[in-house]
Amino acid sequence: xxxxxKEILTGFASLLGGMAVTIRYFFKPIVTVQYPREKIIMxxxxxxxxxxxxxxxxxxxxxxxxELCVRTCPSQLITMxxxxxxxxxxxxxxxxxxxxxxSLCGLCIEVCPTTSLEWSDEYRLAGFTREDSVFDIFARLxxxxxxxxxxxxxxxxxxxxxxxxxxxxxxx
Amino acid sequence: MECLTHPAGxxxxxxxxxxxxxxxxxxxxxxxxxxxERKVSAHMQLRxxxxxxxxxxxxxxxxxxLKLMGKELxxxxxxxxPVYLAAPIVVFLxxxxxxxxxxxSQTLIIRDMNVGILxxxxxxALTVLAILMAGWASNNxxxxxxxxxxxxxxxxxxxxxxITLMSIILMVGSFSLVDIVAAQKTYWFVLVQxxxxxxxxxCATAETNRAPxxxxxAESELVAGFHTEYSGMRFALFFLAEYTNMFIVAAIATVFxxxxxxxxxxxxxxxxxxxxxxxxxxxxxxRWTFPRVRFDQLITFAWxxxxxxxxxxxxxxxxxxxxx
Numbered sequence: 001x002x003x004x005x006k007e008i009l010t011g012f013a014s015l016l017g018g019m020a021v022t023i024r025y026f027f028k029p030i031v032t033v034q035y036p037r038e039k040i041i042m043x044x045x046x047x048x049x050x051x052x053x054x055x056x057x058x059x060x061x062x063x064x065x066x067e068l069c070v071r072t073c074p075s076q077l078i079t080m081x082x083x084x085x086x087x088x089x090x091x092x093x094x095x096x097x098x099x100x101x102x103s104l105c106g107l108c109i110e111v112c113p114t115t116s117l118e119w120s121d122e123y124r125l126a127g128f129t130r131e132d133s134v135f136d137i138f139a140r141l142x143x144x145x146x147x148x149x150x151x152x153x154x155x156x157x158x159x160x161x162x163x164x165x166x167x168x169x170x171x172x
Numbered sequence: 173m174e175c176l177t178h179p180a181g182x183x184x185x186x187x188x189x190x191x192x193x194x195x196x197x198x199x200x201x202x203x204x205x206x207x208x209e210r211k212v213s214a215h216m217q218l219r220x221x222x223x224x225x226x227x228x229x230x231x232x233x234x235x236x237x238l239k240l241m242g243k244e245l246x247x248x249x250x251x252x253x254p255v256y257l258a259a260p261i262v263v264f265l266x267x268x269x270x271x272x273x274x275x276x277s278q279t280l281i282i283r284d285m286n287v288g289i290l291x292x293x294x295x296x297a298l299t300v301l302a303i304l305m306a307g308w309a310s311n312n313x314x315x316x317x318x319x320x321x322x323x324x325x326x327x328x329x330x331x332x333x334x335i336t337l338m339s340i341i342l343m344v345g346s347f348s349l350v351d352i353v354a355a356q357k358t359y360w361f362v363l364v365q366x367x368x369x370x371x372x373x374x375c376a377t378a379e380t381n382r383a384p385x386x387x388x389x390a391e392s393e394l395v396a397g398f399h400t401e402y403s404g405m406r407f408a409l410f411f412l413a414e415y416t417n418m419f420i421v422a423a424i425a426t427v428f429x430x431x432x433x434x435x436x437x438x439x440x441x442x443x444x445x446x447x448x449x450x451x452x453x454x455x456x457x458x459r460w461t462f463p464r465v466r467f468d469q470l471i472t473f474a475w476x477x478x479x480x481x482x483x484x485x486x487x488x489x490x491x492x493x494x495x496x
Contacts, residue, residue, distance in 0.1 A: 015462065025215075030214075030215065030218050032218070
């Protein structure tokens with residue numbers, strides 16, 4: 001008889017304990033992020049697509065259009081075209097990655113002699129067409145500059161978009 | 173039964189207003205409760221729940237109801253047609269009738285009958301019949317298993333439910349819900365009958381076939397139980413009846429234990445609804461805390477724990493009432 005009541009009381013206490021847990025969770029803040037409407041801050045080591053580092057000294061990118069990243073990319077997804085401003089200095093006027101092929105190996109970032117590339121924290125990359133995952137890094141840099149209130153680097157004067165001409169120049 | 177044989181205070185207009193009011197309450201209550209259930213369950217799991225349609229998903233259930241109305245009513249070939257078609261109506265009508273005697277406030281009650289609680293319990297027992305009809309007529313083994321479980325469970329849990337309510341009725345000396353609420357002017361009966369309140373809540377959870385006693389529709393083993401073969405608005409009627417039953421058992425708990433319309437500052441009807449939805453919140457809280465019990469545990473729990481405790485409570489109450 002004593003064990004009967006003891007069992008009921010211990011069982012009842014355990015039920016109350018369970019209810020205490022759920023009510024505590026009921027008043028905790030929710031953890032869901034309303035995906036398209038809210039943005040979370042990614043961790044510093046998150047790997048999105050690559051982007052130009054905005055140099056705090058010059059307020060622009062550090063790319064010298066050496067094309068090492070283009071050559072090292074195992075998926076060959078970087079399209080970069082450079083133009084000589086004067087005899088010495090060369091700058092890119094077009095830097096496009098086809099992100100759908102990217103395996104996030106990071107070789108382009110490692111190989112860059114001027115460390116002009118970094119991982120972005122962009123994770124909202126869903127799109128409806130294949131073209132939605134082709135990113136213009138140069139345009140992105142201009143956007144970053146606009147957001148930071150810096151003077152926007154203009155696209156350098158470049159030869160007309162022919163097929164043979166720029167490549168011939170690089171190979172020469 | 174005087175009020176049934178001498179319907180002197182009944183006017184046609186009053187009856188019409190009552191019917192419209194009850195149907196509106198049933199519909200709005202079900203829409204609200206489904207939304208509340210989803211919100212409560214979501215917040216207990218650190219989710220926000222429905223957020224897209226309306227303010228915090230408030231009219232999500234309206235959209236769902238509209239979708240259900242547009243669905244095709246499928247009648248499987250081998251069902252027992254008349255019984256199959258009658259079951260959703262049979263489950264819904266007694267639910268509507270029980271609103272007849274619930275006192276929403278001092279003055280807002282359709283009929284104050286001296287058999288009040290007996291009428292509610294008698295009609296609530298008809299729900300079991302409807303579930304059995306639905307399960308049997310569906311010609312589906314899952315449905316009939318769910319129906320059998322439901323009948324066994326509801327009969328087992330109706331006994332302690334009646335006995336616990338009987339201890340309150342002994343204290344008041346009346347079956348009328350208005351008298352029972354009026355007797356709680358100074359203190360609520362939950363203070364003097366805490367055991368009865370706990371027993372009642374347990375039995376009410378089982379009576380409405382809700383977790384942890386939701387074996388009749390245990391989705392992991394029985395598909396959906398007795399309403400597996402129902403679609404569209406027929407399914408919606410079962411759903412509506414289930415949520416309205418929740419409202420009714422919560423209303424009885426409010427009337428018997430939580431002092432009905434009594435409360436400071438706010439008008440009586442506001443207090444009534446606050447208490448009813450608090451009790452419903454408790455029942456939802458049970459659902460999202462406790463895992464489903466096994467069938468033998470369910471029956472053992474009713475016969476070995478609830479019924480002896482309810483009897484003990486009744487006897488002690490009777491003694492105290494006699495000695496006073």
